[in-house]
Structures are given as C-alpha cells and as structure tokens.
Amino acid sequence: AQSVTQPDIHITVSEGASLELRCNYSYGATPYLFWYVQSPGQGLQLLLKYFSGDTLVQGIKGFEAEFKRSQSSFNLRKPSVHWSDAAEYFCAVGGSGYSTLTFGKGTMLLVSP
C-alpha cells in the first residue's frame, strides 16, 4: 500500500525567509508525486507534480520540489516566502495500479511579519 508522511504539522516562517516542507512516501515502484495547497475553506490547488524525468520540478508561485528516490522524499521549497503563502500544504502519491491519490496529513504554514 502507498502512504505519505508529512512530519511537520505546523511550520512558522518569517516573510522573506526560505521554506522547506518535508514529504516522505512509501511506494513499491516509481511514484507519481504531487504537492497541493489549500487555503482555509477552499479546495486544493495543484502546485507541482513529478511523473518522471528531471528530479527537480518547478511549479507555480515560485515553488519547486526535488524527488530523491534514495530517501523516498519529495520536499517542497521556496526561496522567499510571501505572506500570501500562508496555507495548508499537502503532499500526495499515486502510481501504477492506483488511480487514486494518497495524501499526507498536511503541513500548516504560518508566515510571520
């Protein structure tokens, strides 16, 4: 079975500082990996995805993520956080044989002035 662990429930970052949100997955073959963002009371918006190829993927809003097979990780990064980035971030995994996605429990990002 596939699973996702997001070890940090909450993270607080100062505006302008860099950000890294951790995601570890468990999956037997090559995973399909996603990061979504959810603002309060809203649905999920796709930030970026990894299916194959270059292990460093670029997404919207200045986010990027790096797939590291040896560490079973897909961490999300942003060099300079803006107050509008405050939201909840979800990592998800899918793969061959699983048409659905398995999500982590999310990391709530708080941005301090």
Next chain:
Amino acid sequence: DTGVSQDPRHKITKRGQNVTFRCDPISEHNRLYWYRQTLGQGPEFLTYFQNEAQLEKSRLLSDRFSAERPKGSFSTLEIQRTEQGDSAMYLCASSPTLVVVDTQYFGPGTRLTVL
C-alpha cells in the same frame, strides 16, 4: 474551462436526514473522484468514476453512501441516515485522461455539518 464546481458549498443537517451533493467536473474530463477531508487530515479517497462507470470504492464508503455519474458528466454523492461522524468536507476532483495516474483538479468542496 470553468473548473470543478460543487453544490452546495455548505450543508447543515440533523442526524438521520439524507443529503445529496453535486459535482460538475471540468468539461470532457473522463475521471471524477470523491474524497472526504476531516479536520486536521488530508483528503481520503471515497470513490471514482471513469465516464459513467464506478470503478473503485473505498472501505470508507459505507452502505449509507452512494454515488452516481449517470451520463458521464456531473456526479452526485448521497449520504443516507447521516451521523455526526459524517461531518467533513467532501471534495470532488476530475482528471482529463485515461492514463493510470493523471493530475486531479479539485473543486471548492461541500462542507457538511451533522447536528
């Protein structure tokens, strides 16, 4: 492309009542998914359709839950005899292709509160 829409956005009901939610996927998207999200958790898969066929159901989908996608376009999710444990955000998503895994685009969700 107007995105995935869901109706209603909020629903408050009394325990024991039946409720029905509607999801309109992005036009011509073949797959439609239902997820449930409770407070402090990520979305959990409930069921999905490929066109009008319901291909998979989660163990979370008890007998009180039923979903349809009659013409391969919009979908409905009905919960019968609601319980307080059904209180959650119900999310719908759609994806455009028939490959095994593709990007899922989510709607704004329907928040259900069972009193």
